[in-house]
Amino acid sequence: VKKEKNDNLSILKKSPYIQYNAKSQTKEKKPTLKELFTKNLYLQNEEKMEIVLSGQYEEALDLIYEADASNLYPILVGPPGIGKTTLCRYYAQTRAEITGNDSFEWITFDESTKPAHLVGSFNPALTIQKGFSFDAFNPGPLVKSMLNGGVFLANEINRATEYTQNSLLEPLEEKMLSIPHIGRIKASPGFFFIGAMNPSELVGTHRLGEALKDRFNVWIELDYPDKKTEMKIIEHNNPYYKIDESILEKIYLIVNRTRTHHQIQAPASLRSGIALARLTGVAQVKDKSQDPNQILKDMSRNVLFGAIQPKPGVKVKDVINNIISQVLG
Incomplete structure (x- = not known):
């Protein structure tokens, strides 16, 4: 038992996934949560993704490029865990290298996702002080992406309810979005909407409304790779x-x-x-x-x-x- 414990400790010490500090037994000042938050704040433009691009993934990436260049909106369809989200993130990275615009927002839909999660909401305290103005408004990921002319990924879009799906019709058709109490915004040039969904027969999915389906012009089917x-x-x-x-x-x-x-x-x-x-x-x-x-x-x-x-x-x-x-x- 002792040998097994030592073996386990040894692989933990050698693991590249764990930060092992030989001086951890000494009394050192621990960083505060704020310091850790600042240190670990994720900056997507600092991470360079590398993925395997062969077979269906190379073909899918080509189609996403072509859809973007044609001002059309693609949707990726395939079972969970085959890399739909990873492929979209990689595309956003390569697009940023070309355009200089690294704006990339995404949200994973489920039953509880409401239009406010996409649009944003007003800060109650600031609203009391400044009224319903942009200064009191916390923009949601869709608004950020539209204003920045960036890439927006609607992940697992067919897990959203019909009510939430319908809130996407105007951005996809008119490239516009109504923000309550403020007004209607128009997307900046470069705004690119990508959808991703699991097969409709899976548990927890909803039927994609016909009006929303019609807004997606390029359907990219992915399966388990060769x-x-x-x-x-x-x-x-x-x-x-x-x-x-x-x-x-x-x-x-x-x-x-x-x-x-x-x-x-x-x-x-x-x-x-x-x-x-x-x-x-x-x-x-x-x-x-x-x-x-x-x-x-x-x-x-x-x-x-x-x-x-x-x-x-x-x-x-x-x-x-x-x-x-x-x-x-």
């Missing part, structure tokens, strides 16, 4: 704990099997493959003598347990064991 691309993505997202090509292929086969198994209705996404690669790599660093196949078997049970949804009446553990048996024996 084997070569998915293995590249898994490897790209596991930079610190390298694994053998043979194990990487087995990880792909396990994840891909969840998408074809007759007893599964919601399969594993790319994130499951990335998790398996990292966990397997860490376990190999911890104990180099352990059989990689056994490690993968153990990790698969932990990762897939919450990553898949079996059909009614089917036990998730039985499905996982069946997949492990088929792929790893």
Whole structure:
């Protein structure tokens, strides 16, 4: 038990994801929350994204460029976890390098999203002092994007209610938006609206209204990537704990099997493959003598347990064991 504890401490100390301070036992002044907030304030123009651009992702990026150049609005449709949001963020980054405008706003919709979350709201205290003026107004992400002429991503747009969906009709058709008590604004040149949605048959989604569907001119369908691309993505997202090509292929086969198994209705996404690669790599660093196949078997049970949804009446553990048996024996 003591050896196992030391092994766990060792991998934590060596982990690139954890900031280990050998002097942490000494009494040092801890930073305040405000200092930590200032230090960790996210600035999107300071982060340079790198993604795997091959297969369907390269084609989708080309279509987004073409839609933007044509003053048309695209929408990406595909299952959860295939990189729709990441692709849009990457596009906003590359567009900023071309135009010099790094304005990028996005919101992930759900049942509780209201038009005010997009437009913004008035600060009650300032409204009492200054009335319903722009000085008392906290602009929402859509207003910011329209005024800056930037990119706006409506993520999981078909999880929004029809009431909230309808609030997008005017910005998409007229490039204008009404702000209560202030007036109507017109989008600055360069405003670009991108939608992203999950397949309509998934639980928690709403039917996209016909009027809203008509505003999207370019429909980009994405699915789970081909084997070569998915293995590249898994490897790209596991930079610190390298694994053998043979194990990487087995990880792909396990994840891909969840998408074809007759007893599964919601399969594993790319994130499951990335998790398996990292966990397997860490376990190999911890104990180099352990059989990689056994490690993968153990990790698969932990990762897939919450990553898949079996059909009614089917036990998730039985499905996982069946997949492990088929792929790893």
